[in-house]
Amino acid sequence: MDRTRFFDTHCHYAEAAFDEDIDLCIQRARLAGFAGALVCTCSGLEYEKAGLLAKRLGLSFAAGAFDFSQSPRIDPEKMLAELDAAVVAFAPCAVGEIGIDGKHLKTESESAVRKLFEGALGIALEHNLPVSIHARGAMHVVAPMLKSLACSSLRGVIHAFNGSLEEAALFTRLGFKLGFGSILTNPAAKRTARVFTALKRGSWVLETDAPYMAPYSKRHSPTARSEPLDLTDTLKAAAALRGISIECAAQESCRAALEVFPGLEANNARPS
Numbered sequence: 001m002d003r004t005r006f007f008d009t010h011c012h013y014a015e016a017a018f019d020e021d022i023d024l025c026i027q028r029a030r031l032a033g034f035a036g037a038l039v040c041t042c043s044g045l046e047y048e049k050a051g052l053l054a055k056r057l058g059l060s061f062a063a064g065a066f067d068f069s070q071s072p073r074i075d076p077e078k079m080l081a082e083l084d085a086a087v088v089a090f091a092p093c094a095v096g097e098i099g100i101d102g103k104h105l106k107t108e109s110e111s112a113v114r115k116l117f118e119g120a121l122g123i124a125l126e127h128n129l130p131v132s133i134h135a136r137g138a139m140h141v142v143a144p145m146l147k148s149l150a151c152s153s154l155r156g157v158i159h160a161f162n163g164s165l166e167e168a169a170l171f172t173r174l175g176f177k178l179g180f181g182s183i184l185t186n187p188a189a190k191r192t193a194r195v196f197t198a199l200k201r202g203s204w205v206l207e208t209d210a211p212y213m214a215p216y217s218k219r220h221s222p223t224a225r226s227e228p229l230d231l232t233d234t235l236k237a238a239a240a241l242r243g244i245s246i247e248c249a250a251q252e253s254c255r256a257a258l259e260v261f262p263g264l265e266a267n268n269a270r271p272s
């Protein structure tokens with residue numbers, strides 16, 4: 001894959017799972033065409049570590065506010081104040097990860113989660129930053145929230161997209177790209193494959209969500225993590241599903257990634 005170049009548009013490389021060997025992981029991936037990544041975070045506990053890591057490795061940093069736990073006990077005001085301060089202190093190139101997960105709907109956490117998401121969208125808009133949104137199981141809730149901002153300049157990616165073709169069309173009409181990861185390598189994920197195959201050109205980007213969402217090839221090791229190099233398998237699967245060459249798939253996803261996250265270009269030099 002000499003001439004290919006690809007970005008990881010959503011990852012968590014600052015998580016403890018990469019403490020020992022992130023430099024090696026990036027080095028391995030760069031040899032295969034990895035051009036950069038958006039290192040996402042979920043709270044003020046991560047901003048400094050992720051910001052410094054991104055800077056040291058020539059990657060891009062996103063400041064987020066999100067809690068994936070089953071029953072998040074969050075203080076939206078405190079998290080939003082920290083996010084706002086991080087946008088000034090670390091100059092992130094995006095706001096993410098932010099959003100709502102389906103498991104938070106109709107629970108006592110829902111109103112706090114919604115408040116946090118709305119506040120984070122407001123901060124992104126105020127600073128004119130693109131967003132990386134988690135909407136798994138909550139596409140039907142997130143879509144109207146974004147629709148109400150349709151006249152705004154808000155842009156971003158619906159990360160780990162697993163919605164329907166109608167939802168895909170709605171989000172892309174609103175100016176969002178759709179993020180796909182290792183699910184494309186799973187032959188059992190037929191609906192996602194069908195949706196991905198039918199997407200308009202330029203509307204999708206690639207991601208790992210590393211260390212989460214380990215690829216299908218690692219399915220026999222339950223504790224396996226995903227890592228930057230796994231993008232090569234996702235890229236191959238994406239090309240096969242769309243019936244295009246790997247080079248074309250890489251180019252298409254790269255262009256879309258840079259369109260939605262222009263900061264990626266500035267922070268990621270091609271390895272010489």
Ligand SMILES: [Zn+2]
Pocket residue numbers: 010011012040097209
């Ligand atoms: Zn994530």
